[in-house]
Amino acid sequence: MHTESNWITTPITAALLRGALDVEHTEHGVLPHRLPARARAQYTDGQLAMAESQPSGVRLVFRTRATAVELDTRRTKRVYVGAPPRPDGVYELLVDGRPAARASVAGGNTLTIDMTTGTAEHRPGPAGTLRFTDLPDGTSSVADTADTNGTAGTKDIEIWLPHNETTELIALRTNAPVEPARDPGRRVWLHHGSSVSHGSDAAGPTSTWPALAARLGGVELINLGLSGSALLDPFTARTLRDTPADLISIKIGLNLVNADLMRLRAFTPAVHGFLDTIREGHPTTPLLVVSPILCPIHEDTPGPSAPDFSGLGDGRLRFRATGDPAERASGKLTLGVVRDELARIVEQRAAEDANLHYLDGLALYGKADYAELPLPDELHPDAATHRLMGERFAELAFTDRGAFAERDVTVHRDAPKR
Template identity: 50%
Template sequence: MAMRAVPLTGGPVELRGALDIEITSAGVMPRRLPAWTKEQYQDASVYGVTVMPSGVRLVFRTDARELEFEVLTSTGQLDSDPHPRPTGMMELLVNGALAGRRQAPVGNVLRMAGRGDVQRVIPGEPGIVRFVGLPAGMKQIELWLPQQTPTELVAVRADGDVLPPLPDSRRRWVHHGSSISQCTEADGPTGTWPVVAAALGGVEVVNLSQAGNALLDPYVARTIRDLPADLISLKVGINIVALTAFRLRTFGPAVHGFLDTIRDGHPDTPLLLLSPVSCPALEETPGPTTMGPHGKIAAVGDPADVATGALSLAVVRAELERIVTIRQKRDPHLHYLDGRDLLGLDEVDDLTDGLHPSAAAYRRMGRRFATHAFTEGGPFR
């Protein structure tokens, strides 16, 4: 049977894990925050990470034996590096099982003088990713997009009939965190720790993590407040310390306000507050951070400033645990997890740059989270 185009909008294909789509000159760009939040971004990097589709997948049913996806990626390239950054993997699941992986094609290249500082765009062309030899018969398809690379969907083609997917009857888990929850370094979109944990826990995950931008922004709290959610988790602290975004006096009220907003929409939903995983540079020393020798993150704050309100990871963990303990008296569905239970100081060799876990460590974190959260006695049981 000849390949036939499938509508990207208004047809049988669902885009799950995204809260909005942006119509571009090339096609459709999924976004992980709703459109109304865009005018409130203080920094251009927020938009950049919002269109990195961590946890975003196309879902439909088909009896096709061959599928074709045309996409236009946008990947960064430092002026000091002769090659663009890796675009990541596109992974195809058939009836819930991994059936194929393909490298996402290089499209637009964003030339940068420094981290996140785009100097110019080198336009590229869409590329095509094919999956052939699929099982016969009607099946549920999920195409997971690369978690680290903005990806515009240009076309979907199939050599068979395409129908809307079966409804997802699993509980919905909404998670928000930093780059350590967006998981750029994972070996693929189903290797991020939230996706690993969700698969083990039998739930659907919506990952609202914002690399470098988990700063208790009110528009994120309002987004979570208004979303359907059966389970909620927040991983708080690493970006706040690294960017010196708060001091102790302002950090506590900001956490309370973020939680209060979410509780306006989800008064009884299980809510798990996670503190940062281990990061040697920031455990006792405040930010800001810089790239130190050998490509490792280094903190340039003064440890003596902690006594007057500067934040280290140790201070953040103690404050988050204190806040949860206080609020639990009237909010029994609020829980706390020390991030070091997911990745401890004895595992810092798994931090590729002193901050971000390796692909193997992300999978281990997902298994540990699932064991803590989803088993008998856990907050998401």
């Protein structure tokens, strides 16, 4: 164990963060955000604020000879009244791209949510400290170590933040100097979706299906999966428009149905408008529209969805659809309706946009998969399903036959137009 006098404190800045689109300076440190301040200001909804500040896909990345790392953080842990305790958020350490350790942090703020009343109470709490010690020697080549004065043992460190806990970063300490990691030269994949893309019940931040697919596809991930908030908001479209990326995907439909947000009359032009806005900044970037995965409660039954508290005594929380299937005739959305319309829209637009593609979400998780790996709460996939979806998306999108196939070795990243 290293004594306090050995530690070097490095300020946490945007240069050390990947996957965050904004960094808010707090009284004690910094808070990564996945939506920029201008977007956050346009709708101050508590659900959206919670989702975008949960750092799914956000990681600290740096180069160092250090064999020990400490990180002071203050988490915000969710507690649902009457429901079983949620597991602690997980930090995952990668050394030169390989998993090396996992840990959690105690203390922090508590957000107590009562789903029966729709109220929430925030209680402040103390910061905690994350420690990774006895790190392995780096495996960088001689040419690589020359970038750090020829010192052996220099390695790339990634600390993936918990995908489902708002995380304030307070201090980074190491027992050797830190420098920003080099640009890996990989293509940047910008993805937007609902809680399924956010990570729902994945085993950890590198195990959400987008993180798994990104690793298999050899790309850098920016994950704009926003739990409960993939609602075709114009400020989200503008965020996608203004974020540099080589590949873009949007997975939409489930939140629109389970929130009962709009009818088909509004949905169709809203999708067109969302795509139009993205294309203002990325006119030729491969753009993949992904429809919802299977969710039996909403396949033919409109929303809204509501919590089913009947199983809380056994530690189970489930969701149910409360709409009437007959209301589809008046334009209410179901997942079946959404899939059909998204496929039609993409087919129509693809006649003039060769870089626009469609992927049926049932190819990622369908009826046969539900029979083997049912959704535990009828809405969200579990850890095994995240792995299945990540592997399938990588196969369908990143291989030679996919929308994101690397057809040349040069990265052509559209510079967003303002």
